[in-house]
Amino acid sequence: DAGVIQSPRHEVTEMGQEVTLRCKPISGHNSLFWYRQTMMRGLELLIYFNNNVPIDDSGMPEDRFSAKMPNASFSTLKIQPSEPRDSAVYFCASSRVRGEQFFGPGTRLTVL
Amino acid sequence: GNSVTQMEGPVTLSEEAFLTINCTYTATGYPSLFWYVQYPGEGLQLLLKATKADDKGSNKGFEATYRKETTSFHLEKGSVQVSDSAVYFCALSDASGSEKLVFGKGTKLTVNP
Numbered sequence: 001d002a003g004v005i006q007s008p009r010h011e012v013t014e015m016g017q018e019v020t021l022r023c024k025p026i027s028g029h030n031s032l033f034w035y036r037q038t039m040m041r042g043l044e045l046l047i048y049f050n051n052n053v054p055i056d057d058s059g060m061p062e063d064r065f066s067a068k069m070p071n072a073s074f075s076t077l078k079i080q081p082s083e084p085r086d087s088a089v090y091f092c093a094s095s096r097v098r099g100e101q102f103f104g105p106g107t108r109l110t111v112l
Numbered sequence: 113g114n115s116v117t118q119m120e121g122p123v124t125l126s127e128e129a130f131l132t133i134n135c136t137y138t139a140t141g142y143p144s145l146f147w148y149v150q151y152p153g154e155g156l157q158l159l160l161k162a163t164k165a166d167d168k169g170s171n172k173g174f175e176a177t178y179r180k181e182t183t184s185f186h187l188e189k190g191s192v193q194v195s196d197s198a199v200y201f202c203a204l205s206d207a208s209g210s211e212k213l214v215f216g217k218g219t220k221l222t223v224n225p
Contacts, residue, residue, distance in 0.1 A: 004155075031211045042217050043156075043201070050211060091155050099144050099205035099213060103155030 002026070004104035006092050012110045018080040021107045024073055025094030033093040033101060034067055034077050043091075049075065082111045114139040116202050118216035125192055125223050133187040133219045135176075135202035143204040145169075145178050145185040146213065150199045159187075159200070192223045 160169030
């Protein structure tokens with residue numbers, strides 16, 4: 001059974017460029033979460049969806065960040081324009097049971 | 113608001129030593145409590161959970177007991193292995209029905225042979 005799939009695994013881009021991170025949750029899971037992890041700030045929840053609807057986006061840093069979930073099997077996190085301080089590992093997680101989240105392998109983003 | 117406090121690391125142990133990682137929480141009502149583990153280069157994985165007071169969660173030799181009176185959920189293992197080297201996160205899910213988890217800052221464990 002496939003776990004949460006994220007792509008790309010690594011992304012290196014230049015400041016000002018648009019970055020799109022992709023996530024495929026586990027089939028049958030109805031909640032999806034986007035997290036960001038850095039040494040300085042630790043693990044931060046950016047946004048989560050339930051049944052494809054954004055429920056809480058209070059963790060989205062600013063208007064440069066946007067997330068969509070057009071269907072139950074796909075979500076994107078977009079940063080436009082990207083800045084060096086956005087460099088981090090971005091995790092997608094999905095869940096069917098409250099509190100039991102399954103994390104993907106992460107996307108390591110480097111903005112030069 | 114809800115919060116989770118973990119002992120600061122890093123923690124370094126020798127193989128077969130006893131492990132305790134302290135976790136205390138602040139929450140209204142009766143939250144569910146979790147331990148997640150993150151191995152190097154990977155995402156977090158659920159290790160164990162407890163949903164009500166006095167419940168004991170266990171998995172892979174790790175245990176934690178939900179103590180309402182001390183608002184604690186300490187992680188223990190009787191004999192650690194090198195393969196247990198990872199970062200451990202305590203987390204809670206509050207009683208409001210929100211899907212959000214509140215995580216502690218994580219405790220890095222290194223086990224030496």
